[in-house]
Amino acid sequence: MTEKLHIIGGGMAGSEAAWQAAQAGIPVVIHEMRPHVGTFAHQTGNLAEMVCSNSFRSDDSEQNAVGLLHWEMREAGGLIMEMADAHSLPAGGALAVDRDQFAEGVTARLREHPLVTIEEGEIAALPDDGHWIIATGPLTSGNLAEAIRAETGAEALAFFDAIAPIVYADSVDMDKAWFQSRYDKGETEEERKAYLNCPMDRDQYEAFIDAILAADKTEFHEGETAGYFDGCLPIEVMAERGRETLRFGPMKPVGLTNPHQPDVKAYAVVQLRRDNALGTLFNIVGFQTKMKYGAQTDVFRMIPGLEDAKFARLGGIHRNTFLNSPTLLDDQMRLKSRPNIRFAGQITGVEGYVESAAMGLLAARFAIAEITGKELTTPPAETAMGALVTHITGGAEAKTFQPMNVNFGLFPPVEGLKGGRRGRKDRYKAYTDRAKELWKGWLAQ
Numbered sequence: 001m002t003e004k005l006h007i008i009g010g011g012m013a014g015s016e017a018a019w020q021a022a023q024a025g026i027p028v029v030i031h032e033m034r035p036h037v038g039t040f041a042h043q044t045g046n047l048a049e050m051v052c053s054n055s056f057r058s059d060d061s062e063q064n065a066v067g068l069l070h071w072e073m074r075e076a077g078g079l080i081m082e083m084a085d086a087h088s089l090p091a092g093g094a095l096a097v098d099r100d101q102f103a104e105g106v107t108a109r110l111r112e113h114p115l116v117t118i119e120e121g122e123i124a125a126l127p128d129d130g131h132w133i134i135a136t137g138p139l140t141s142g143n144l145a146e147a148i149r150a151e152t153g154a155e156a157l158a159f160f161d162a163i164a165p166i167v168y169a170d171s172v173d174m175d176k177a178w179f180q181s182r183y184d185k186g187e188t189e190e191e192r193k194a195y196l197n198c199p200m201d202r203d204q205y206e207a208f209i210d211a212i213l214a215a216d217k218t219e220f221h222e223g224e225t226a227g228y229f230d231g232c233l234p235i236e237v238m239a240e241r242g243r244e245t246l247r248f249g250p251m252k253p254v255g256l257t258n259p260h261q262p263d264v265k266a267y268a269v270v271q272l273r274r275d276n277a278l279g280t281l282f283n284i285v286g287f288q289t290k291m292k293y294g295a296q297t298d299v300f301r302m303i304p305g306l307e308d309a310k311f312a313r314l315g316g317i318h319r320n321t322f323l324n325s326p327t328l329l330d331d332q333m334r335l336k337s338r339p340n341i342r343f344a345g346q347i348t349g350v351e352g353y354v355e356s357a358a359m360g361l362l363a364a365r366f367a368i369a370e371i372t373g374k375e376l377t378t379p380p381a382e383t384a385m386g387a388l389v390t391h392i393t394g395g396a397e398a399k400t401f402q403p404m405n406v407n408f409g410l411f412p413p414v415e416g417l418k419g420g421r422r423g424r425k426d427r428y429k430a431y432t433d434r435a436k437e438l439w440k441g442w443l444a445q
């Protein structure tokens, strides 16, 4: 009988890993602690629950590294991409999904699979034998985190990211706000109008910055903020870096025309992105925050159009547990000290839904090869998948290792192409063309 693969954690990575293995004919047991043991961010017992934004980011596989990762996962028959495509929402060039339909879709597909068993309950200790993948994510339960720390001897670092608030659409004042994607991007009318925009003049912007700076915040313990990475900075941290930072970041007013006042250029614009298929919920883009709840409602209701906003969810802070993978994992994602255990997902030090699912896909492919007695090389570093895994299992500096999104900076350069901004379009196309060829070759092994 074929040996089983056990997966701890049925999130983005664990769900994808389970699917890959089951589709390859390997019996899989998913050990998921929810709904019996919860986390502060998950709200359901579904597999692959999205805990914050509903976006898988850019879907452009020619010019964007995460778009390329989408492409590679689709080529590999990935479940996360299949369900994201099946439950996508208009988002002007990005891939956003209805979070409930998406998670329910993933859960149903895995439950229905004849080779998948789902065992509910927390795993609190490291398994001694068998084939295992640990994909317990940034909110790994305390007991298991303790067991991992005891085994590795290395510091499993913890730091905090912040959640953006979600607003009920019918509480937005449409005499002030309007629908438009930046630069009217998108193929359909719906996509070109995927975002809700709230304009600010200079005085409103300055008062808003003052209010953010003065707002009550949840205090950090010493050293906690050291782990921030720039993709997920809380709004108040951005504001603290300089009064103009937000105006050049999530509040940039470019590519948008206010139909209520077409001749007046907004000084800053707050954008909200659709958060569910019904279009009843919108999240405030880039407004992850650690302001206290009372302060958040006061501050966000200063935004023109949101004076009477009702919030479905306010922002918050969260822990992020991840391994020092460059020292702990080998290039097949095995724990060097216990090679029957692989790690996958955000706990390996990648960041984001897509990257986490991608590392689930890869860990499963390695495990499948091992169980079936085949050789499987690490994907070439020129592919998005290979660039990420190469980075976390050795490419990154171990001493300063921090979670990483996929980006072209992780790819080996293509020789003979023009550098700088001018050559960027051709360069990115060359990266992605090369990656696609190599990924197809790797899959065909």
Ligand SMILES: Cc1cc2nc3c(=O)[nH]c(=O)nc-3n(C[C@H](O)[C@H](O)[C@H](O)COP(=O)(O)OP(=O)(O)OC[C@H]3O[C@@H](n4cnc5c(N)ncnc54)[C@H](O)[C@@H]3O)c2cc1C
Binding pocket: 008, 009, 010, 011, 012, 013, 014, 031, 032, 033, 034, 039, 041, 042, 048, 049, 050, 051, 052, 053, 054, 055, 121, 122, 123, 124, 135, 136, 137, 138, 139, 140, 141, 144, 161, 162, 163, 317, 318, 319, 344, 345, 346, 347, 351, 352, 353, 354, 356, 357
């Ligand atoms: C609050 C918050 C906001 C985030 N916002 C975003 C965002 O906007 N965009 C983005 O791309 N990424 C975001 N992330 C990162 C996101 O969590 C990850 O990118 C992604 O969900 C990680 O996938 P994963 O499979 O590694 O972990 P998860 O999806 O978290 O899955 C891990 C699973 O393991 C289970 N588990 C944990 N411990 C045990 C145990 N001992 N036994 C059994 N089961 C266990 C958990 O219940 C969970 O279901 C956010 C993370 C957090 C915590």
